[in-house]
Amino acid sequence: MADMELSSLGLDRRRVLLGGAAVLASPFLLTRRAFAAEGGSPLPLPPLVDADGSQPVTLTARAGNHAFVPGTRTPTLGYELDYLGPTLRVRRGRSANIDVVNRADDQITAHWHGAHVSGNMDGGPQTAFDPGQSSAARFDVHHPAATLWYHSHVHGKTGPQVYHGLAGFLLVEDPAVPHGLPSDYGVNDLPLVVQDRSFDSAGRLVYDISGMALMGGFLGDTICVNGAVTPVADVPRGLVRLRLLNGSNARFYDFAFADGRRFHQVASDGGLLPAPVARSHIALAPAERAEIVVDFSADTAPVHLVSAGIAQGGMMGGGMMGGNAGSGGAIEIMTFAPGTAPATGPATLPASLPAPPMDFGAPVRTRDFRLDMHAGSMIGSMFSRLIGSSGSIMGINGKSYDMGRIDAELRAGETELWRISAPMMTHPFHVHGTSFQVVSRGGQRVDPATEGLKDVVVVDGRGAEILVRVDQQADAATPFMLHCHILEHEDAGMMAQFTVA
Ligand code: C2O
């Protein structure tokens, strides 16, 4: 296993080239095998595409070859691009107009993760479609300004498809509600999808989910941001908004800057916070997003974004990088190289932000969801998994996902209290079609002003409670999903589905 192979490697210091001058990189770099030895190439910027015009934009899923480090060719998947997809921008009050085309060699979807759309437009597993076919995504944008994303969602294949590249950003803007944040895409407003990947000696992506990698989720040994290994981004000397997306299949991060600087969080999964929140680090589980604003105005030297190595899921050792956490290490994510010119965007952060309302009201009913790692007989099904048959060990409330079974029926507009428990390890729990309010997490009450609207909540052994209200409809043919966003767990059946009428 890749994790084992690298577990004996330690930290090293090495040089990266920045603007022609050799500078000493931070000590937070991990030695990697030859293929991915050199990070430090420029941060790729996905093209920004308006997807709410009168003509549909085309989003074609296809195979490609992508250079994670310069000069290499790795077989990948992407939407329009060789790896990942363009940043689609839609504006509130308009309609998304996207034709998703399948030129891959297997079924795909494009699920609009976090978007408030009806079940038939959600891109869930029931809407998977074959190579050569296309699917029209037409939906009114009700969502407040937010950093959402899209990814393929074919049951049993989401893990490998996202791993190979079928994911991208979906940004919602609300032209009627000014916020005063840096918004110059690619200049002082950067989308950053952080993913861990593993490569073999020929540069091919490795996706091995046998044994423990199935239990804890797949962990790669190399950090990529926007498809480049630990890249460098040129930034203006001023305030820069970073839209962080944990697009990893299973890895949890706790992002911070190597110099310990503080920054401000301005948005979470579902939109803006009521006011910027000062932080020195921010934890993101798979599929979670946060927008942060960092002040580079006084910087003349490179600034390193790192992550504390986190014990994976509270259960497994976590492989190389998680294991490294035990010794207090951090892992390098990417570097920011402040330019010589001052920024042209806003010089100060607004004191308050136009956050979407959290008007859930009192819940009319309560539901319980238990995230199980032993639906059916754990030992028996683990054994069948090990010998190659498809026995499942993952489920919710004792049942593995079944596309033919509706697990819950909701009524549109009614607020419910959901109590989620996770007896075995920590899971990121996600609900389609809406944003929710976290009431408690990890045994603590949560302050909605610092948490914001969410569509993923981290559930550990102490459970989590959320207030959920879904305003969009979903019928039994195209229900909404609720699931663990560790993609290996989802693919193995830790998913359920619900209708909204
Ligand atoms: Cu990110 Cu069910 O999705």
Ligand code: CU
């Ligand atoms: Cu989703």
Ligand code: CU
């Ligand atoms: Cu899980």
